[in-house]
Amino acid sequence: MNVQPSLRRIVAVVAAAALLAGCAATPTREAPSPDDPFEPMNRVSYSVHEVVDGHFVKPMVQAYVDYTPQFIQLGIRNFFGNIDDFFSFINAMLQGKPDKAGHSLGRVITNTGFGIFGIVDVASGAVPKSDEDFGQTFGVWGIPQGPYLFIPILGPTTFRDGSGWIIRGFTTPIGYIPDVPVRNTLWGIGAVDLRAQALQAESIVGQAALDPYTFIRRAYLQRRRYLVYDGQPPPAKEDDE
Amino acid sequence: MTHSGCRIGSMARTASRAGLGGWLFALMASFLLATPALAQETPDALVKRVSQEALAIIKSDPKVQAGDQARIRELIETKLTPYFDVDRMTALAAGRAYRSATPEQKKRLAEEFKTLLIRTYSTALNQYRDQSLEYKPLRADPNATDVTVRTEVIRPGQPPVQIDYSMGKTPNGWKAYDVIVGGISLVTNYRDEFTREVQAGGIDGLIKTLAAKNSGGAAR
Numbered sequence: 001m002n003v004q005p006s007l008r009r010i011v012a013v014v015a016a017a018a019l020l021a022g023c024a025a026t027p028t029r030e031a032p033s034p035d036d037p038f039e040p041m042n043r044v045s046y047s048v049h050e051v052v053d054g055h056f057v058k059p060m061v062q063a064y065v066d067y068t069p070q071f072i073q074l075g076i077r078n079f080f081g082n083i084d085d086f087f088s089f090i091n092a093m094l095q096g097k098p099d100k101a102g103h104s105l106g107r108v109i110t111n112t113g114f115g116i117f118g119i120v121d122v123a124s125g126a127v128p129k130s131d132e133d134f135g136q137t138f139g140v141w142g143i144p145q146g147p148y149l150f151i152p153i154l155g156p157t158t159f160r161d162g163s164g165w166i167i168r169g170f171t172t173p174i175g176y177i178p179d180v181p182v183r184n185t186l187w188g189i190g191a192v193d194l195r196a197q198a199l200q201a202e203s204i205v206g207q208a209a210l211d212p213y214t215f216i217r218r219a220y221l222q223r224r225r226y227l228v229y230d231g232q233p234p235p236a237k238e239d240d241e
Numbered sequence: 242m243t244h245s246g247c248r249i250g251s252m253a254r255t256a257s258r259a260g261l262g263g264w265l266f267a268l269m270a271s272f273l274l275a276t277p278a279l280a281q282e283t284p285d286a287l288v289k290r291v292s293q294e295a296l297a298i299i300k301s302d303p304k305v306q307a308g309d310q311a312r313i314r315e316l317i318e319t320k321l322t323p324y325f326d327v328d329r330m331t332a333l334a335a336g337r338a339y340r341s342a343t344p345e346q347k348k349r350l351a352e353e354f355k356t357l358l359i360r361t362y363s364t365a366l367n368q369y370r371d372q373s374l375e376y377k378p379l380r381a382d383p384n385a386t387d388v389t390v391r392t393e394v395i396r397p398g399q400p401p402v403q404i405d406y407s408m409g410k411t412p413n414g415w416k417a418y419d420v421i422v423g424g425i426s427l428v429t430n431y432r433d434e435f436t437r438e439v440q441a442g443g444i445d446g447l448i449k450t451l452a453a454k455n456s457g458g459a460a461r
């Protein structure tokens with residue numbers, strides 16, 4: 001019954017935000033960043049995200065963090081972390097890194113078997129955790145990062161990383177669970193867990209940034225470059241000297 | 242007799258002179274030794290000492306434990322900022338605009354940037370939980386004047402976060418001019434932000450935005 005008005009409210013808020021953002025974006029004329037050719041569109045997306053996330057997603061996720069017992073949150077984190085490890089294994093293989101692949105596979109086998117489908121991180125401490133993903137694999141293969149994108153709810157990405165997300169979305173084991181309610185519940189919990197991980201970093205951005213959009217963009221691109229180079233990026237060229 | 246007496250007298254004079262001289266020498270030596278001793282502290286030893294000291298206070302100070310922001314900021318200001326080369330950080334972040342700024346503008350910009358960094362750092366410290374720090378061995382030439390000190394934050398069940406400090410040798414010892422957290426350089430991040438503000442309102446516009454941001458944060 002009351003689904004209808006709340007949905008209409010969301011649409012109205014989103015539309016208003018998009019309008020406001022459109023107005024706000026027009027007068028500022030800046031040299032476009034080479035990484036972000038779609039900046040005007042992305043800024044609109046960012047404003048929409050701020051509203052939707054700030055009003056609906058973030059309060060829900062904050063409630064999850066504040067009121068769910070710590071051990072349940074940790075179990076959920078570990079469960080999805082186990083799936084991350086599985087993809088780390090696949091991508092370490094694709095990047096020709098047998099050591100990382102071995103560690104990740106070892107973690108998956110140990111934690112799935114002895115840690116009840118990954119809920120307990122039995123391998124923690126013993127086997128190092130890595131975080132390879134498809135976007136990094138493409139980077140290692142020499143595919144350029146492509147334009148930067150900000151997608152409402154999902155956050156910052158690039159063409160390269162976004163392609164990785166899509167591949168992962170189609171291949172994740174969650175998608176192959178035959179029971180639809182279970183599958184959808186896991187998708188939902190996974191999304192909440194993912195968003196919860198960003199909460200801490202976000203409070204720092206709120207304090208540090210003069211313009212959060214610019215700040216998040218540079219931080220994201222720096223972070224991804226660092227990950228592609230496995231923590232040893234070559235020094236960036238100084239465009240200002 | 243007179244001869245030997247004379248000799249005793251001269252010996253006594255020498256002795257007293259040696260006493261004063263010895264004292265002066267000791268005083269001077271302590272200054273001379275103390276200064277190079279501070280300057281000679283290797284950058285990795287400095288990072289380790291300063292972070293250990295800060296963490297010890299964070300873990301023991303009841304006000305910090307209770308999340309008292311004023312106390313946390315005071316702690317950062319007295320314990321950490323002396324080891325940061327804020328002028329150099331400001332110059333790097335503001336780039337070309339900094340070089341054409343007046344000394345007065347430079348001073349105000351550095352002051353506001355410092356305040357913002359302290360606030361940001363205190364927000365980050367507030368989230369410090371049961372993590373532990375690890376210090377990587379320093380791989381640098383002993384005569385190097387610019388080094389990167391690598392540390393790692395170990396978090397249970399998650400990949401570690403690498404925190405690197407870019408450090409330069411100054412007349413007052415080693416000082417950090419950039420912090421790179423998980424591959425994100427603070428200075429690089431602020432360079433984009435500063436460029437944007439300078440384009441919009443010049444260096445004064447940037448100072449104003451920073452000041453507004455800093456005073457706005459206080460009201461919260």
